[in-house]
Amino acid sequence: MTKYLIVGGVAGGATTAARLRRIDESAEIIMFERGEYISYANCGLPYYVGGIIAEREKLILQTPGSFKARLNVEVRVKNEVIGIDTKNKSIEVKDLINNTSYTETYDKLIVSPGAEPIKPPIPGIKDEAIFTVRNVRDTDKIKSFYDEKKPKKAVVVGAGFIGLEMAENLHHMGMMVTIVEMADQVMTPLDYEMAAEVHMHLKTKNVEFYLNDGVSEFNRQGDKLNIHLQSGRKIDADMVILSIGVRPETRLVKEAGIDLAPNGGIKVNEYLQTSNEHVYALGDAMAFPHPITGKYTNAYLAGPANKQARMLADNLVNGHTKKYKGSIATAIAKVFDITVASTGLAEKVLKKEGIKYISNITHGASNAGYYPGAMPTTIKIMFDPETGKLFGGQIIGYVGVDKRIDMIATVLKNKGSIYDLQEIEHAYAPPFSSAKDPVNQAGFTAGNIIDGLVNIIHWDKLHQMDASDNFILDVRTPDEFELGKIEGAVNIEVDKIRERLDEIPKDKKIIIYCGVGLRGYFAARILMQRRYNDVVNLSGGYKTYEHATC
Amino acid sequence: MTKYLIVGGVAGGATTAARLRRIDESAEIIMFERGEYISYANCGLPYYVGGIIAEREKLILQTPGSFKARLNVEVRVKNEVIGIDTKNKSIEVKDLINNTSYTETYDKLIVSPGAEPIKPPIPGIKDEAIFTVRNVRDTDKIKSFYDEKKPKKAVVVGAGFIGLEMAENLHHMGMMVTIVEMADQVMTPLDYEMAAEVHMHLKTKNVEFYLNDGVSEFNRQGDKLNIHLQSGRKIDADMVILSIGVRPETRLVKEAGIDLAPNGGIKVNEYLQTSNEHVYALGDAMAFPHPITGKYTNAYLAGPANKQARMLADNLVNGHTKKYKGSIATAIAKVFDITVASTGLAEKVLKKEGIKYISNITHGASNAGYYPGAMPTTIKIMFDPETGKLFGGQIIGYVGVDKRIDMIATVLKNKGSIYDLQEIEHAYAPPFSSAKDPVNQAGFTAGNIIDGLVNIIHWDKLHQMDASDNFILDVRTPDEFELGKIEGAVNIEVDKIRERLDEIPKDKKIIIYCGVGLRGYFAARILMQRRYNDVVNLSGGYKTYEHATC
Ligand SMILES: Cc1cc2nc3c(=O)[nH]c(=O)nc-3n(C[C@H](O)[C@H](O)[C@H](O)COP(=O)(O)OP(=O)(O)OC[C@H]3O[C@@H](n4cnc5c(N)ncnc54)[C@H](O)[C@@H]3O)c2cc1C
Ligand SMILES: Cc1cc2nc3c(=O)[nH]c(=O)nc-3n(C[C@H](O)[C@H](O)[C@H](O)COP(=O)(O)OP(=O)(O)OC[C@H]3O[C@@H](n4cnc5c(N)ncnc54)[C@H](O)[C@@H]3O)c2cc1C
Ligand SMILES: CC(C)(COP(=O)(O)OP(=O)(O)OC[C@H]1O[C@@H](n2cnc3c(N)ncnc32)[C@H](O)[C@@H]1OP(=O)(O)O)[C@@H](O)C(=O)NCCC(=O)NCCS
Numbered sequence A, B: 001m002t003k004y005l006i007v008g009g010v011a012g013g014a015t016t017a018a019r020l021r022r023i024d025e026s027a028e029i030i031m032f033e034r035g036e037y038i039s040y041a042n043c044g045l046p047y048y049v050g051g052i053i054a055e056r057e058k059l060i061l062q063t064p065g066s067f068k069a070r071l072n073v074e075v076r077v078k079n080e081v082i083g084i085d086t087k088n089k090s091i092e093v094k095d096l097i098n099n100t101s102y103t104e105t106y107d108k109l110i111v112s113p114g115a116e117p118i119k120p121p122i123p124g125i126k127d128e129a130i131f132t133v134r135n136v137r138d139t140d141k142i143k144s145f146y147d148e149k150k151p152k153k154a155v156v157v158g159a160g161f162i163g164l165e166m167a168e169n170l171h172h173m174g175m176m177v178t179i180v181e182m183a184d185q186v187m188t189p190l191d192y193e194m195a196a197e198v199h200m201h202l203k204t205k206n207v208e209f210y211l212n213d214g215v216s217e218f219n220r221q222g223d224k225l226n227i228h229l230q231s232g233r234k235i236d237a238d239m240v241i242l243s244i245g246v247r248p249e250t251r252l253v254k255e256a257g258i259d260l261a262p263n264g265g266i267k268v269n270e271y272l273q274t275s276n277e278h279v280y281a282l283g284d285a286m287a288f289p290h291p292i293t294g295k296y297t298n299a300y301l302a303g304p305a306n307k308q309a310r311m312l313a314d315n316l317v318n319g320h321t322k323k324y325k326g327s328i329a330t331a332i333a334k335v336f337d338i339t340v341a342s343t344g345l346a347e348k349v350l351k352k353e354g355i356k357y358i359s360n361i362t363h364g365a366s367n368a369g370y371y372p373g374a375m376p377t378t379i380k381i382m383f384d385p386e387t388g389k390l391f392g393g394q395i396i397g398y399v400g401v402d403k404r405i406d407m408i409a410t411v412l413k414n415k416g417s418i419y420d421l422q423e424i425e426h427a428y429a430p431p432f433s434s435a436k437d438p439v440n441q442a443g444f445t446a447g448n449i450i451d452g453l454v455n456i457i458h459w460d461k462l463h464q465m466d467a468s469d470n471f472i473l474d475v476r477t478p479d480e481f482e483l484g485k486i487e488g489a490v491n492i493e494v495d496k497i498r499e500r501l502d503e504i505p506k507d508k509k510i511i512i513y514c515g516v517g518l519r520g521y522f523a524a525r526i527l528m529q530r531r532y533n534d535v536v537n538l539s540g541g542y543k544t545y546e547h548a549t550c
């Protein structure tokens, strides 16, 4: 009979315990959780704050009682593990109810302590109107503050996925919301020009945001909290949500002499085993080589934590048979009416890592244009310039973003390429897609670039360029051209190109653009086959250019 | 300069023409279409009839004029190709406007003539109130009949995807709709117990249907059409939609001495080349070995036609470089409030083909249960009993069916297995999925079956069995048990099993079931590890059993 101790009773911990029991009915399994609850839906917390999830009970999927009844797992809540003695294979536990300590021995120790919100030592940060969102207790605090103080104005510091979910939910509660973010964009997993679409959407919702700015001080002034930004700007708020990121909970293992990875997470091998053979780690706190960069990375996501847990339980019971392959970090968030998703690596990361890549943006629609409800969908993919191997994908849209990022993630996870995207046989009927899904189209367009059928230029390069050296050719209709154009562009619509070739110089670089890239590609094909040697098409067309430069 | 002639101007034909032009600006391309329109949205036709697509223009994506302007392709509508002279590499064309004939020579001939609705020689079938739905003209006829005669009662003969789409649209127009279907179920790509969920849904919509029945005669009686069924039943209708299937349009190539495949489609090799090296075929009319069975099959789907077209154009211009791999026939339909989808092979086909497989059904939810809008989702997958290689998938639900069938199709297309389903790193936030997506869960459950962690039994086997030989164990709560149970079952809820083991006999086969299969699996694990040697869990639980047997 093997004795398993598990530190942390939520995504990684509880799921490991459950699978352990299912495959080993006779094992002794004890799960330690320092908080009051186990198995709660962290991911639902912002929606519970906002009232979208109305019942608090719904957040708590299992209790110590139900865990005992169904899985015969002993759960000790309000018990914090405060030390690991790897030599004697025991842990020290602090019983937070009785304020006593005790030790417990293990055969195998599983550590899934998660990550804690970062709270930098900014003056005033301990103010009672400043909140973080990690667990049920945090949301209880926010909700009772709300009920008591009826805050009208909230500031969200940090505009990652959780920050934006909180912004939406506070807005939903009727608050005026301001976002403060250090980077030049919200949602750092996205690249800038994709985030620009989110910026536009936030504006339509009257959410104020300050980019390239951070908090230097919180200053209480009576009922109000005065927030000083590094730029010198000052803003007022009734409450603040701090969501500037998380830090893996590694103190426990570090003090036990277990190795951390260079990035600060708990280093494990492909069996999720730490540097101590009897101690395993998973979830947010664990670092594993990224499938593309090979660098140790943490995945702060529930899906990977849950899947790691199942694999780990199998390896614990059956021996090391299943290898973990690392996470591609597929993530998604609803941000008001739009959905934002990403998988794999962003362009900026590829650049930083010195990995050769091509990136491309296509705009499509969520279903056939002739059927009601077709909504714009922007897809960016990154891939190997030679093999087409997929490195990453980002999607923004209104409907079906989840499905399309899942298609891309499925290919990426399988180390597939843009050619696999081309061949996906998706389900097509008018309410759901087009005969060629936007993901297929992203694959086709990428293939054309690799094959040299078209060369592309990106909005930022074009924006920085001296236009006068080139011939900028707008192939949209005169009406579209009238409504807004790139400085210096000449308008010849795509359908007239063959007749008006003499207006297009052969001795200049021809930079073509249209609305989204499609007609520009058609025009590029005509010119490239008529001895224009230096022709490029603007990736994502005027739409991306306009979003990114406005 | 190569001269391409293309027969058929819609999905396969028009797309081939478009890609041909993009990669070969100098080619001569002439496209022949016997109808009035090219590039129309066949798939939108039912919705145009129903008024969901309000504007007729929307159905027609390109015109001969726009094709000429943008792609410099010559389009000859109302020109029917009536003969192929492979020796002289020419075709004979009938100009349907002037009623004249002419020949045209080709370097390469591309044939994408599609498939025509089957109209069996049933007495009365030529009645003016009987319609098929293939092209814009057909829908024009239906719409003007509707405007003139204001039909109140419609009969749809044949309940495939198009039949059900038509049923929904006629219902939407206010008609009372009756479906007549020869098989014992609607939607033949599905297996029976999955179709049973569609049957239930149709009932809630007051759509009448007669299964296991066919039409023996149409009999006009004044304003009414009297429909005699083979069972002897007679039903009245104001109009009839005939949607009992399609037949590939092969007359043209057959008469030219080009080989057909055993199934009757136009036989091609992996470059979509027919038995004549200068003639290529694609789309509905073309037959290609199925990726799993290896048998020649037609794919009557727009996605494959469009993708074949692009590949074919590339091979025509660049030589035979891209190989077609066959279609896994992913299909989807909205049927009133539910969505029904399938990919790969159904269980019944695997059975017929003598391919060893396991099938399993799981019921999940479209998103996290604690977030509003989680809707039931039923997934059935078929896989290799040893390797777990995926053979097919079927899904029924309300939301996200399209995304989940696409996940399965992406893996299946890539010849992946249920282990790939387990590892999909899907996008998870509460509005979109759960930390383990239902598709992951389908993979986990399948893995458990292969690994022998659980044995399953199917509803039909249990239904036919003599219950008294076995111990049928219902592990739901007493309340659930009260509301409906399987004859002869004993109720011990899962959480009490460990305490009540002595009530469960060791010398009988134990057949466990719960609501959907999850608690049954947990119970099975407990018993199997406590020396119960013959334990099976009901796949899909009581839910599938009830649907399939009611
Ligand atoms: C507000 C919010 C929204 C999120 N939304 C999403 C989303 O939409 N999608 C997504 O994929 N992910 C989301 N996440 C992330 C996801 O919740 C985590 O990735 C996942 O829960 C990590 O699992 P874990 O087991 O590593 O840590 P956790 O689930 O955080 O569990 C760790 C537990 O360990 C306990 N613990 C720590 N140290 C000790 C100790 N020494 N002794 C005893 N107990 C200890 C902690 O109290 C905690 O309860 C969200 C997270 C938050 C906070
Ligand atoms: C009502 C309906 C709904 C559908 N819904 C869906 C759906 O939701 N999803 C899906 O994937 N598929 C759907 N389909 C199927 C899809 O439309 C076809 O698979 C696809 O159009 C096949 O392309 P094709 O080029 O082979 O044939 P088609 O698109 O049918 O084109 C063939 C054309 O060739 C012409 N032609 C034939 N013979 C000659 C000749 N001798 N000379 C000149 N012209 C000729 C015909 O007039 C026809 O216009 C639907 C089909 C219909 C009819
Ligand atoms: C609640 C919790 C303990 C459940 O863990 P779990 O039992 O492993 O997970 P599930 O309830 O999803 O059940 C999965 C099991 O049921 C099986 N299963 C699922 N659907 C099934 C069906 N229809 N029929 C048969 N078996 C089924 C799966 O195969 C799996 O079993 P396995 O791992 O032995 O193969 C754990 O997920 C948890 O604590 N979650 C909350 C914390 C969290 O994840 N937070 C972050 C997200 S908000």
Ligand SMILES: CC(C)(COP(=O)(O)OP(=O)(O)OC[C@H]1O[C@@H](n2cnc3c(N)ncnc32)[C@H](O)[C@@H]1OP(=O)(O)O)[C@@H](O)C(=O)NCCC(=O)NCCS
Binding pocket: A361, A362, A363, A364, A435, A436, A441, A444, A445, A448, A516, A517, A518, A519, A521, A540, B009, B010, B011, B012, B014, B015, B018, B019, B022, B038, B039, B040, B041, B042, B043, B044, B061, B062, B302, B306, B310
């Ligand atoms: C209308 C029709 C002629 C269009 O054919 P098409 O031009 O090949 O197809 P699309 O309009 O989807 O354009 C696809 C091309 O644009 C490119 N593209 C798509 N989005 C792009 C973007 N945002 N930027 C750059 N290029 C883009 C693709 O790469 C592809 O080009 P390629 O094949 O040379 O690689 C053809 O699809 C048709 O007749 N359809 C109606 C019939 C039909 O399909 N019926 C059944 C379904 S209802």
